[in-house]
Amino acid sequence: MFAALTVARLREAVFNTPGLRDTKSWVSADDVKPTELPLAKATVKVLASMHSILEKTLEGRAAELAALGEEGLDGVSGEEREKAMHLRRTKAAEIRLVRNVRFLREPVVEFEVMEWDDGDLPEEIR
Template sequence: MGDEGKLYVNEDVVPAYKGMLHMADMILPNQFEAEGLRMLSDVKIDSVEALKSAFTILHAKYFVPHIIVTSLRLPGTPKSLVVVGSTARSDYSPRLFRIDVPAIDCFFSGTGDMFAALTVVRFREAIAAGGLCNTQSWVSGDEVDAVRLPLAKATEKVLASMHAVLVKTKEARDKQLALIEDLSGVKGSEREKVLHLRRTKAAEVQLVRNMRDLREPNVKYFAHALEG
């Protein structure tokens, strides 16, 4: 629906998204989509307690079993990208885990689609490993704590793949930008447009050449229970 404080859709469309939430087994909103007045939870996520409230609302009000909120910026984590997830208990209370990954100082094209695609595959893999394929909405029993949830294990692998691929994408991007041909003959706004297009193209996520990182992620960042 949007990001960085700005909607990509007309504000009138937001209620339609809310109306479909009860049909979803999993949602993967970014922080902007999950929070705020007139958005999904109507909670401004500016603290850990507010984050917990947002998850409680999304589970209990919309009956969504599995939630991952991406690209979180929480107090005290200026150099980290925080991902928080939860699988609801039988009473729809959250089981919250968080994973902190070092932030990469670069804008990338395609990370949202990459995260969603990898999550579907890794979550299905973790569900099969846990023997939950025939369980409604693949929800673990209440006795399973946050860090042992299939959703947490799946997210660890997803973030391992993504971090490795994005680090290598940035390295390739920097090399490519260093070789950009001289644009001295292009003036003014046209020059800025050309530079923007080249920088955007250079930052497209490089998946094919990094397939090993997708298939065999080296997990370095692990889930831990979210504490206030």
């Protein structure tokens, strides 16, 4: 999902940057800040979309599991009960992409890209 969304959002960011569309290999000028690069802008939108979709999927999973409970499992042996519950949990956790397509089109951006320097790195990595 990340790769597919990144390709689409990168193309969108390039086409929204004046003059970059006609530049060979879509290479930005050297004076463009790292946080303003098309890839940075695309990544923000991609992560916002994925975050929203996964968040809504988790909420839906919890609601579905709460509604089902152990309904229909009366008289089922321990091993069969465990298998049935596992299948319910697995099905409830499937990504709800189609139901949340609006987050692909118009992501809700909660986190922004920010610059960092060597001072932000842990001591052992510097």
